[in-house]
Amino acid sequence: MGPAVFERRRGRTGAARRSVAGVGLAAFERRRGRTGAARRSVASVGLAAFERRRGRTDLASGRHAFVGVALLVWLAVAAGGCGGGGGPGAEGEAAPTIALPDLSATDVFVRDQVRAQHAALTAIVQTPTANAARRADAYGDMGKLLMAAALHDAAEPHLRRAQTLAPDDARWPYYLGHLYRTTGALEDSIAAFNEVLRLRPDDPLTLLWLGEVHLLLGRPEEAEPLFTTQLAMQPDSVVAHVGIGRAALAASDYARAVEFLEEGLRLSGQTAVGVHYPLALAYRGLGRLDRAEAHMRQRADVAILAEDPLMEELDTLIESPRAYERRGNRALSRRDWVAAAGHFRRGLVLEPADPTLRHRLGTVLFQMGDPGGAFTEFERILQTAPDFALAHFSLGVLLEGAGRRPEAIERLDAAVRHEPAYVEARLALAGLLRREGRFEEALRQYERVMEEGAPGDPRIEEAPFGHAITLVRLGRHADARDRFSEGMAAYPDQPFFVHALARLLSGAPDPEVRDGDRALALLEALPEAARTLDLGESMAMALAATGRFGEAASWQRNAVDRAARGGRPDLVPGMREKLTHYERGLPWRSDDPVEFDPFLERSAGAIR
Amino acid sequence: MPRNAEPTRRFGALAVRVLSRAVLRGTDRPGLLPARTAISAALLAAGLNLSCGDGAPATGGVQPGTAPATNAGATAAADEAAAGEAAAGDWFAERAVAAGLDFTHTNGMSGRYYFPEMIPAGAGLLDYDDDGDLDVYLVQGRPLGAGSARDPARPAADAAIEPGGRLFRNDVRVEADGTRSVRFTDVTERSGIDAPGYGMGVAAGDVTNDGCTDLYLTNLGPNRLFRNNCDGTFTDVSESSGAEGGGWSVSAAFLDYDRDGWLDLYVGNYVQYSIETDRPCTGLSGRRDYCTPEVYAPQADRLYRNAGNGRFVDETVNALTGARFGPALGVSTADFDGDGWIDIYVANDVHANLLWMNQGDGTFRDGGLLSGAALSGDGAAEASMGVDAGDFDNDGDFDLFMTHLPNEGNNLYENDGDAFFEDVSIRTGLGPASHGRTGFGTAWFDVDNDGWLDLLAVNGAIEAIDGRGDHPFPYDETNLLFRNLRNGRFEDVTDRAGAALRLSEISRGAAFGDIDNDGDTDVVVSNNSGRARLFVNEVGNRNHWLGLRLAGRDAPRDMLGARVAVMRSGEAAWRHVRTDGSYASARDPRVLIGLGRSAEAPLVRVVWPSGRVEEWNDLPIDGYTTLAEGTGTAP
Secondary structure (H helix, E strand, O other): OHHHHHOOOOOOOOOOOOOOOOOOOOOOEEEOOOOOOOOOOEOOOOHHHHHHHHHOOHHHHOHHHHHHHHHHHHHHHHOOOOOOOOOHHHHHHHOOOOOOOOOOOOOHHHHHHHHHHHHHHHHHHOOOOOOHHHHHHHHHHHHHHHHHOOOHHHHHHHHHHHHHHOOOOOHHHHHHHHHHHHHOOHHHHHHHHHHHHHHOOOOHHHHHHHHHHHHHOOOHHHHHHHHHHHHHHOOOOHHHHHHHHHHHHHOOOHHHHHHHHHHHHHHOOOOOHHHHHHHHHHHHHOOOHHHHHHHHHOOOOEEEOOEOHHHHHHHOOOOOHHHHHHHHHHHHHOOOHHHHHHHHHHHHHHOOOOHHHHHHHHHHHHHOOOHHHHHHHHHHHHHHOOOOHHHHHHHHHHHHHOOOHHHHHHHHHHHHHHOOOOHHHHHHHHHHHHHOOOHHHHHHHHHHHHHHOOOOOHHHOHHHHHHHHHHHHOOOHHHHHHHHHHHHHHOOOOHHHHHHHHHHHHHOOOOOOOOHHHHHHHHHOOOHHHHHOOOOHHHHHHHHHOOOHHHHHHHHHHHHHHHHHOOOHHHHHHHHHHHHHHHOOOOOOOOOOOOOOOOHHHHHHHHO | OOOOOOOOOOOHHHHHHHHHHHHHHOOOOOOOOOHHHHOOHHHHHOOOOOEEOOOOOOOOOOOOOOOOOOHHHHHHHHHHHHHOOOOOOOOEEEOOOOOOOOOEOOOOOOOOOOHHHHOOOOEEEEOOOOOOOOEEEEOOOOOOOOOOOOOOOOOHHHHOOOOOOEEEEEEEEEOOOOOEEEEEEEOHHHHOOOOOOEEEEEEEEOOOOOOOOEEEEEEEOOOEEEEEOOOOOEEEOHHHHOOOOOOEEEEEEEEOOOOOOOOEEEEEEOEOOOHHHOOOEEOOOOOEEOOOHHHOOEOOOEEEEEOOOOOEEEOHHHHEEOOOOOOEEEEEEEOOOOOOOOEEEEEEOOOOOEEEEEOOOOOEEEOOHHHOOOOOOOOOOOOOOOEEEEOOOOOOOOEEEEOOOOOOOOEEEEEOOOOOEEEOHHHHOHHHHOOOOOEEEEEEEOOOOOOOOEEEEEEEOOOOOOOOOOOOOOOEEOOEEEEEOOOOOEEEOHHHOOHHHHOOEOEEEEEEEOOOOOOOOEEEEEEOOOEOEEEEEOOHHHOEEEEEEEEOOOOOOEOOOOEEEEEEOOEEEEEEOOOOOEOOOEOOOOEEEEEEOOOOOOEEEEEOOOOOEEEEOOOOOOOEEEEEOOOOEOO
């Protein structure tokens, strides 16, 4: 997932389609949460500014609010404290009991935080002098906290109470709009967002969200004018363009969909990769399958959203190890290592023995170029969680990078012992055993991966390749040939199986295995670009094996030239030796004609 | 070069490629990142909302040793009260216990939240004794992990449940006044079926072409194939058949993909899991909860070719290439592009779904993302639990309906006839109307026999539902019934369907079929940690109907994959013969076609799996007729 690798594609509960950066677009999109709860908002406009204005507060922003509160007080008093009114006296006198939500299933951190907020709310509500605005904020803060903890049912009455107490405060219907959207009460969500628009006409964020909810309800005709209004205010709005495009797509107006989606993609600087899927469908609708396929290949499960400070504030409310873990993950997705480390460290203050948090901290330190710090963190994990396979694996990788291979093997072996299905660890162990010359052990590890893995699964393609290479090392060339052939069939899109097999067929010492014609045919069947995957040496070997030495020498010269120019002079002497053979009219023979291993770079990556 | 020395040559182009692949690999498998990114593997295990824990018990919430009560125990009384007798006008009546279908599922939970506990169970309808009515097989769980049935942590009621699925024989009685009743008898022991594994699902089909329906049971662990001996008993041929598989299978489907006359088998596998490697997960609020599939690596599906000699040959590697398997939950088969070769659709949990298009040469090609049915309309890979194929708009091709999570909404993919699909979930009203529910079993069926396919989705959460107070196992949800408005839209009619559909349970499997042979579709629902339900349709046969069983020419078995068109006034309604679809369940292979108010016998055209096309006129309506291949007339 590149930088976004650290964030799960779709969260299962709610948190959801978190926002995206601003109009700057670099970080314009983020991965979706699994249950879509929320496409958390966007835009550095509208309510964000509104909140800043109102934050300093209703009193500052308005006489209207003050008058409203006074009116409510008067009404409450006049009604004789008939309850539910918003006057301070009404509730203060009644000293109402505010039910604490069911927290039996929450962790201790969330529980404590909710209880503290509840105490604060109760104190304010029971303070006779607390005015409606203050109590609205107290209810609203409680609602926000509960919403942040995904306790939506508990959050709703608090937010509604806040709205009742401060009917001119657009924050509360805004949060309610999101809450209802998250819980699937889409008509309620529309009503809430419409209430925001009543208070803040043309608020850009609310327009976008209201349009989004109308799309969810299958009402493109309702959605499009909202996006269009937003677009009129922000002509370069990617979100509005995409919204109009999606509305057009929903209405089967494919040409219009293409127009707006393409423009949205262009305005995003091609970073709004979430556009590719609807764009592909729009092109498909137009019958332009080539364009459709091109966009489909670029698709990513990413929501296109604008910044939404109010909703992002929710993300900062929960103080628990898991919450810090999520924040750290999001920082990682932005490649903001420093911020990520800070979040993980804060989580560890709350839960020092949490191996997951500490592993992430170690990972960040490694990414920041501090392998020593990473090593220390991984070792600390094993002091309290000796079965934590990930720590064993990470230590194994670091130890191998430091040239401490026997220790690395011990750690990798521990990783698969504690977690037998840990495929990457088993592949790393197999590769290291192979490189240490412990071939039979390596074979067993590769075989275990293949037994348990899925045929054709790209994640285990290293297993048949490594298995075959190990067979070559053992001199079992016929077995290796068969294994490469199987790998080629299972992974037809991976040309390195073809190269390896062609090299074996060209240069194996065993004449029963050698088959230059087949080697050449295999390579020639590859796409042009894939033939020089190894700088062209395979082609040279195959040509020489079929007696076409002149062409072989030509290919090899080019390969030597590429290596010299490509920053790999270390390869040149060996390649020249082969060239000499070809120039003398001799094929290349070797016990290990394959020589290269595309997966070797994997472990090399950790050395740097 | 010495043999024990590894070559150290590296190639620039390869290095770039491998490193970039390393990054890409992190997208879907926590714990599988190589090298630099591999160290970050744990990061992937935690998501926005549900994080993989550290092996330590979570603070708060249900702890090991404090098992939540089963849903059955907690709500049985309320459920019974809710179901009760159907009121006049109710569309369905719940009659499981009254009919002798007395079965309670246990997921074996011990409070440790083992991942498999949330996935089962399915139900199967099959006429195992060939007496003309549908019998029922119900899947059972068992304790997982170190616990045992006598684990004091497990509620006594749960511990008393014996492991092993149960087979119930159906004996439909028709009284002199025409009223019908179904009576089930538990015949498990006498049938010879002994399936004590941790059960997941059911598939049914005659794999021996002897006219007796065999039974395939998917499990956490090796699957079981029971051959029907045609005398009321079964023989476990799992090992000798070669179709045992292993790991974790959920849904399976019988189909004759190579048109050789023998039923082959597709098995949808979920993730690579073992109790030993179970990982603790928590929800957003920190509560312990069930994990997501992303925490584990997918397990590849399996395609078994029936060799015709009692053995199945695993053709997965040869026949299914070029696509990436995901965690499969639902499987549905149909000829989606109308080329005469049956295709396979696989609903994958949070991974792109697969549309295996039959190439007619023993291999399949994945229709891929461009098919439009791999992802939601906005390009998201969704939860995809239950799935069924049916021609909802009566345009002659098979559309797909799929159930999802509460914030995703269920999906309807409309087929354009060439296996290009469009997500019309929102336009049809099905998506928004299903928000807030976690759908599992589902099927296209004509609830009121008006000639247009309707939908039932049975629901039950997979993560604890907020706001349930001290509810010990807050995962229950009510079901959804949608009526086809014949204009491309659907209407939620759940509230009108009666008390039976207002039951709030953790529903998973749903098996659809005419259990009382009265001409409308009934439903057996299997509930996780709860009682099985029998929803008897009370309204369908108020309209006219045509019931067909399609039998082979050389083998007297149900011809799965056959397509049937009922043509009236120049319009055709297409249906197909299958036992798959829904979620981990097997359905009635007979075709039941609603005729509405028309008592006129329609023209029936059958496209057999062999490619033969035949027609029948003047078939009796309001009854079942067996059509044997080769006995019709050429069109």
